Amino acid sequence: MTQTHADYQLSQLDQLEAESIHIFREVASEFEKPVLMFSGGKDSIVMLRLAEKAFYPAKIPFPVLQVDTGYDFPEVLETRTNWVNRLGLRLIVASVEEAIKNGIVVDDGKTSRNRLQIGTLLNAIEEEGFTAAFGGGRRDEEKARAKERVYSHRDDFGQWDPKNQRPELWSLYNGRIHEGEHMRIFPLSNWTELDIWHYLGQEGIEIPSIYFSHQRRVFNRDGMWLSESEFNPLRDGEEVVEKTMRFRTVGDLTLTGCVESEADTIEKIIEEISVARVTERGATRGDDRFSEAAMEDRKKEGYF
Amino acid sequence: MAPEMATTEPHEGRGPMDLLRFATAGSVDDGKSTLIGRLLLDSKSIFEDQLEAVEATSASKGYDYTDLALLTDGLRSEREQGITIDVAYRYFATPTRKFIIADTPGHIQYTRNMVTGASTADLGLVLVDARQGLTEQSRRHAVLLSLLRVPHLVLAINKMDLVDYSEAIYEKIHSEFKSFATKLNVPDLEVIPISALQGDNVVTRSQNTPWYHGPTLMHHLEHVHVASDRDLVDARLPVQYVIRPKSDEFHDYRGYAGQVAGGIFKPGDEVIVLPSGMTSKIAGIDIFDKEIPEAFPPMSVTVRLEDDVDVSRGDMIARVKNAPTPSQDIDAMICWMTNEPLRPKQKLAIKHTTRSARALIKDIQYRLDINTLHRDQDTKELGLNEIGRVQLRTTAPLLCDPYAKNRTTGSFILIDEASGVTVGAGMIL
Numbered sequence: 001m002t003q004t005h006a007d008y009q010l011s012q013l014d015q016l017e018a019e020s021i022h023i024f025r026e027v028a029s030e031f032e033k034p035v036l037m038f039s040g041g042k043d044s045i046v047m048l049r050l051a052e053k054a055f056y057p058a059k060i061p062f063p064v065l066q067v068d069t070g071y072d073f074p075e076v077l078e079t080r081t082n083w084v085n086r087l088g089l090r091l092i093v094a095s096v097e098e099a100i101k102n103g104i105v106v107d108d109g110k111t112s113r114n115r116l117q118i119g120t121l122l123n124a125i126e127e128e129g130f131t132a133a134f135g136g137g138r139r140d141e142e143k144a145r146a147k148e149r150v151y152s153h154r155d156d157f158g159q160w161d162p163k164n165q166r167p168e169l170w171s172l173y174n175g176r177i178h179e180g181e182h183m184r185i186f187p188l189s190n191w192t193e194l195d196i197w198h199y200l201g202q203e204g205i206e207i208p209s210i211y212f213s214h215q216r217r218v219f220n221r222d223g224m225w226l227s228e229s230e231f232n233p234l235r236d237g238e239e240v241v242e243k244t245m246r247f248r249t250v251g252d253l254t255l256t257g258c259v260e261s262e263a264d265t266i267e268k269i270i271e272e273i274s275v276a277r278v279t280e281r282g283a284t285r286g287d288d289r290f291s292e293a294a295m296e297d298r299k300k301e302g303y304f
Numbered sequence: 305m306a307p308e309m310a311t312t313e314p315h316e317g318r319g320p321m322d323l324l325r326f327a328t329a330g331s332v333d334d335g336k337s338t339l340i341g342r343l344l345l346d347s348k349s350i351f352e353d354q355l356e357a358v359e360a361t362s363a364s365k366g367y368d369y370t371d372l373a374l375l376t377d378g379l380r381s382e383r384e385q386g387i388t389i390d391v392a393y394r395y396f397a398t399p400t401r402k403f404i405i406a407d408t409p410g411h412i413q414y415t416r417n418m419v420t421g422a423s424t425a426d427l428g429l430v431l432v433d434a435r436q437g438l439t440e441q442s443r444r445h446a447v448l449l450s451l452l453r454v455p456h457l458v459l460a461i462n463k464m465d466l467v468d469y470s471e472a473i474y475e476k477i478h479s480e481f482k483s484f485a486t487k488l489n490v491p492d493l494e495v496i497p498i499s500a501l502q503g504d505n506v507v508t509r510s511q512n513t514p515w516y517h518g519p520t521l522m523h524h525l526e527h528v529h530v531a532s533d534r535d536l537v538d539a540r541l542p543v544q545y546v547i548r549p550k551s552d553e554f555h556d557y558r559g560y561a562g563q564v565a566g567g568i569f570k571p572g573d574e575v576i577v578l579p580s581g582m583t584s585k586i587a588g589i590d591i592f593d594k595e596i597p598e599a600f601p602p603m604s605v606t607v608r609l610e611d612d613v614d615v616s617r618g619d620m621i622a623r624v625k626n627a628p629t630p631s632q633d634i635d636a637m638i639c640w641m642t643n644e645p646l647r648p649k650q651k652l653a654i655k656h657t658t659r660s661a662r663a664l665i666k667d668i669q670y671r672l673d674i675n676t677l678h679r680d681q682d683t684k685e686l687g688l689n690e691i692g693r694v695q696l697r698t699t700a701p702l703l704c705d706p707y708a709k710n711r712t713t714g715s716f717i718l719i720d721e722a723s724g725v726t727v728g729a730g731m732i733l
Contacts, residue, residue: 012323019604056547
């Protein structure tokens with residue numbers, strides 16, 4: 001972007017970047033206590049990169065919150081630490097383990113860690129008094145998200161009311177909330193999975209290695225390839241094999257499947273998903289498969 | 305196992321270079337969902353698991369066809385009621401452009417959704433059923449798109465297969481709409497005969513309409529020129545945030561961050577800061593760690609000034625000889641979006657660019673009947689989904705332009721101070 005633009009036209013990726021930076025600056029101006037929810041996944045890395053750009057050369061003026069399921073991929077945690085250290089940010093870790101111990105959420109043995117994240121997250125937001133929480137959700141991910149606002153209002157129980165959303169016009173965001181309520185902010189609303197990859201390619205920044213093709217010991221459960229792990233005890237008939245795999249999303253490792261892939265560079269990943277026939281969530285997220293409205297239900301309760 | 309750390313390598317391939325945002329209007333009966341489904345399908349933006357879910361739902365409802373409308377009906381409450389209650393955003397891309405569709409429901413009670421969807425659109429797509437011709441609803445959609453100053457309009461005459469691809473019918477609807485559009489602000493109109501179901505003139509040119517020489521819908525969406533729609537003359541930078549690192553390395557750095565709303569800024573330009581009226585020169589313009597030679601909309605930039613002037617959020621940087629006039633008396637068209645009507649003497653919060661203030665409703669001059677364009681001057685209130693001309697007085701001056709000139713510096717929202725809800729959308733006259 002150093003040359004003169006003869007036609008005064010921004011590429012679509014530059015337009016998305018400009019829009020997201022605008023959102024970050026609005027929130028930093030209008031909310032007392034924002035926080036960025038950081039999973040270590042590619043979307044939250046793009047968020048951090050955009051936040052870095054929005055406030056440069058000053059530091060990002062808010063902390064980073066990670067919900068630790070206890071079942072996170074070590075590669076993802078490492079990337080998280082590197083990012084937080086490089087940018088000199090305060091990291092708050094809300095642990096599901098701790099939340100269970102303190103009775104904030106109940107582990108009945110049937111509920112997934114992803115679901116237990118909801119209570120853990122809401123408790124962390126309440127305890128710290130955060131008024132705005134950035135999330136990496138994209139509208140192309142899922143049908144319920146397609147209708148969610150950039151500023152998504154949450155009541156004092158952290159719930160989303162899809163039928164009662166505020167109209168959102170132009171780039172005029174309404175950040176008014178009452179005591180005890182908070183706003184979820186989705187600066188990547190208009191990005192698609194491909195945009196994220198093109199942007200990561202353009203920026204040349206660190207992402208967890210498990211997004212790239214590698215050898216992994218896996219087993220098949222309900223049609224999904226899951227990683228061998230002490231948290232993932234094998235059930236009858238399940239058998240561990242070594243395969244060339246990569247992850248399309250990174251979440252709770254007991255639920256997040258990987259796909260067979262030779263894609264070991266961003267270019268190859270872009271090529272691969274350009275011809276992919278299954279959405280990233282449908283392919284590799286056990287938590288979204290339970291029902292057609294799984295995401296809508298979790299969002300109403302206060303999920304990301 | 306994988307290497308311990310991976311860094312993405314910068315590369316050249318950046319996907320589609322261009323972006324088009326468009327709003328669709330029309331009801332299920334006009335075949336809007338089928339058309340969107342086709343655009344998504346033909347651009348390979350629908351995935352197998354999404355299609356399978358929709359096929360399964362269609363089958364469980366006893367349909368003998370795949371109801372593509374289910375692809376766009378996102379919320380369970382909507383599926384249960386069989387209606388669309390909100391703006392849904394859809395994404396697809398071709399090698400040349402990425403598209404963002406604001407898909408809005410067509411029923412009369414959802415004017416607010418259409419206004420919302422149209423507010424960011426470069427192009428509006430109105431669908432009519434060839435058998436029905438122009439209806440009250442299609443006229444209403446065109447009126448709203450023109451009121452929101454959506455610069456490009458496409459009238460897609462759908463279900464041409466059901467009228468034997470009749471040129472006469474196409475011509476009749478075309479000329480009827482053209483004469484209606486003379487009353488509106490429609491700078492660019494394209495009328496395309498299509499069949500969303502059969503695919504005629506959607507992506508591929510139809511053999512059934514040899515008399516039609518215009519573009520297919522997809523060709524038009526891919527090539528319509530939108531870069532020049534933005535105002536590149538009147539330089540406007542609403543200040544969002546002041547960046548002061550106070551670090552050793554950037555001890556004296558003081559930058560004014562914001563998204564360029566109009567015009568072109570260059571280092572060396574003489575600028576004025578409003579409302580204070582102080583002047584200075586641009587010392588430099590930054591995007592992240594790079595200095596750029598010029599800034600234009602919709603770039604998010606940080607501007608440094610040569611002099612140490614007092615600038616804060618809500619101020620506007622403009623050219624000395626071309627600046628908006630600060631004003632507390634605002635004339636605007638307002639779309640009202642809540643059940644409790646808007647009445648004179650009402651007090652509301654107002655947000656305009658990055659500036660917030662309070663506003664008093666001084667007068668409601670007329671209500672616009674969007675079916676007939678009649679101005680009803682007897683009314684003294686605006687109900688839900690009604691649009692009218694309103695006079696406001698604000699507690700602080702707004703740094704505004706007419707909406708017709710600049711959709712960013714000419715628009716505002718009204719917020720109910722008690723509930724915090726957005727209750728109105730305003731376009732400055």
